[in-house]
Amino acid sequence: MESTDPEDGLPTADIGAWSLEKHERLRKYVDAAHGARGKFSSSAYVDLYCGPGRARLDTGALVDGSPLVAFASAAKQGDQFTDFHIADREPSFVEAARQRLERRGANVHAYAGEARGVVGRVIDALDPKGLHLAFLDPYDLASLPFTVIEKLAAFKRIDLLIHVSSMDLKRNLHIYLKPESRVLDEFAPNWRDVVDVRLPKESVRQKIFEHWRGLLVDRLDIAPNERVEEVLNSKNTDLYWLVFVSRHPLAHKLWEAIANVSPQGRLI
Numbered sequence: 001m002e003s004t005d006p007e008d009g010l011p012t013a014d015i016g017a018w019s020l021e022k023h024e025r026l027r028k029y030v031d032a033a034h035g036a037r038g039k040f041s042s043s044a045y046v047d048l049y050c051g052p053g054r055a056r057l058d059t060g061a062l063v064d065g066s067p068l069v070a071f072a073s074a075a076k077q078g079d080q081f082t083d084f085h086i087a088d089r090e091p092s093f094v095e096a097a098r099q100r101l102e103r104r105g106a107n108v109h110a111y112a113g114e115a116r117g118v119v120g121r122v123i124d125a126l127d128p129k130g131l132h133l134a135f136l137d138p139y140d141l142a143s144l145p146f147t148v149i150e151k152l153a154a155f156k157r158i159d160l161l162i163h164v165s166s167m168d169l170k171r172n173l174h175i176y177l178k179p180e181s182r183v184l185d186e187f188a189p190n191w192r193d194v195v196d197v198r199l200p201k202e203s204v205r206q207k208i209f210e211h212w213r214g215l216l217v218d219r220l221d222i223a224p225n226e227r228v229e230e231v232l233n234s235k236n237t238d239l240y241w242l243v244f245v246s247r248h249p250l251a252h253k254l255w256e257a258i259a260n261v262s263p264q265g266r267l268i
Helices: 019-032 066-077 091-103 115-125 146-152 166-171 183-187 201-220 249-258
Strands: 002-004 011-014 044-047 054-056 062-064 083-088 108-112 132-136 158-165 229-232 238-246
Touching: 011 091, 019 062, 019 066, 019 132, 019 158, 019 238, 019 249, 044 066, 062 066, 066 083, 066 091, 066 132, 083 091, 083 115, 091 108, 108 115, 115 146, 132 146, 146 158, 146 183, 146 201, 158 166, 166 201, 166 238, 201 238, 238 249
Parallel strands: 011 054, 044 083, 044 132, 083 108, 132 158
Antiparallel strands: 002 011, 054 062, 158 238, 229 238
């Protein structure tokens, strides 16, 4: 759903309070990594599902969305990202996020379209010698084909914070298991070769996720952190698996230090 921020007249997205956990982890990681970021002349923040930059909670409170959270956290330490690459499939959201970031002084590159369609333009614009952070918070599994991660991971120095919709995999698993469905084939290529669909549905779900994590290592030579946390809703139902990915040992240590931001979060 969508509403408007009375302060600037730009659109906002309606979100649940659990989204604050995702933003808090992003904020804390950007803060923790400021020392490494400051050693590079180029450091980009990439957000391919950026939303409008502001969001309204079910309480009515207005909060910053992910790109503004990243900007504010980097600004606090004085090691701001040199560039912000933002995208969303909703053009009005991209434009709103662009305006909000630019008003704060960010150097913004905006792309309207789905991640699979714009990621090529994003990577063409990134400095191959820079240190970059990609925040991937897709709407569902169909919005996160493995090729998006593959293209971003081609950069030598890039960290990725990825939110995988465990709720989508739970609700729609019966649809995704059908031979004609291509969602899981794009999300986790060759999963049918390693997952026994005759297992209980929860086991199938976990096996698919494990296969996807394994692909990061086997195909991309980039390591997912062992600390995978869940974001839960008010009914204690898992909504997202949070996966941190990096090639640098220090980045993994930083993630492990800041990952647990809520007593309801738990490792899987």
